Amino acid sequence: METNRLNGHKEHFSQGLNGHDTLLIDNPEYDFMGDNHISTSIETPMREDAFMLTDEDKREIIETHFKQIMLTLGLDLNDDSLSGTPKRISKLFVNELFKGLNPANKPGISVFENKFNYNQMLVEKNISVRSTCEHHFLPVTGKAHVAYISSGKVIGLSKLNRIVDYFARRPQIQERMTVQIAEELKQVLETEDIAVVVEAKHHCVSTRGIEDDSSTTLTASYNGKFKDERTREEFLRYISLDLRK
Numbered sequence: 649m650e651t652n653r654l655n656g657h658k659e660h661f662s663q664g665l666n667g668h669d670t671l672l673i674d675n676p677e678y679d680f681m682g683d684n685h686i687s688t689s690i691e692t693p694m695r696e697d698a699f700m701l702t703d704e705d706k707r708e709i710i711e712t713h714f715k716q717i718m719l720t721l722g723l724d725l726n727d728d729s730l731s732g733t734p735k736r737i738s739k740l741f742v743n744e745l746f747k748g749l750n751p752a753n754k755p756g757i758s759v760f761e762n763k764f765n766y767n768q769m770l771v772e773k774n775i776s777v778r779s780t781c782e783h784h785f786l787p788v789t790g791k792a793h794v795a796y797i798s799s800g801k802v803i804g805l806s807k808l809n810r811i812v813d814y815f816a817r818r819p820q821i822q823e824r825m826t827v828q829i830a831e832e833l834k835q836v837l838e839t840e841d842i843a844v845v846v847e848a849k850h851h852c853v854s855t856r857g858i859e860d861d862s863s864t865t866l867t868a869s870y871n872g873k874f875k876d877e878r879t880r881e882e883f884l885r886y887i888s889l890d891l892r893k
């Protein structure tokens with residue numbers, strides 16, 4: 649199922665980079681997704697040739713195209729304040745907001761043996777999430793709370809932040825990001841006992857469409873022992889969330 653879907657992307661995205669200004673994104677799955685923010689796969693959909701260009705090439709192409717967008721909007725790029733914007737945007741996209749698309753930027757994570765025999769859950773809460781909605785390219789900001797029960801491996805605490813940040817730094821859907829973080833933690837920590845809760849504000853909800861300023865979106869991935877109600881409630885108590893009905 650997963651493989652079929654990925655193959656599907658290959659077919660649809662097989663135009664090649666020479667035609668980068670006429671990208672064919674004709675996958676019907678994406679046509680009806682629209683505002684619904686429904687994810688169809690745990691993998692971020694990437695072109696097969698995603699890393700054939702260098703970051704410098706990418707910045708150059710983005711700069712050219714963003715300039716066109718600004719000109720199309722009628723902006724005068726001779727203005728001192730605007731002239732540098734296409735270059736700034738290209739750096740912002742490649743080096744910051746979307747650097748998590750490139751596996752080369754994945755944080756190197758080393759785990760340690762759990763010498764203290766601490767076998768309770770470890771919770772790291774209020775990890776900053778700075779992401780971008782892939783449907784509108786507007787900010788998604790909030791907090792992630794992650795927990796694991798050690799299977800014998802432990803991880804440096806700041807590495808939890810780095811893993812969250814890596815998956816946040818790409819055009820995202822909150823549901824997918826939550827699962828991606830959980831799956832990565834499972835692999836790194838060699839345990840199924842992982843919980844991830846993300847609470848975020850979508851600027852595409854507050855600044856357009858329904859224009860709701862106060863709502864936040866909550867997503868969760870409970871795995872292994874966290875599927876057990878008592879364990880899950882202990883975790884939710886630590887992060888001060890009561891998600892019971």
Ligand SMILES: [Zn+2]
Pocket residue numbers: 781782783784785850852853
């Ligand atoms: Zn959106």
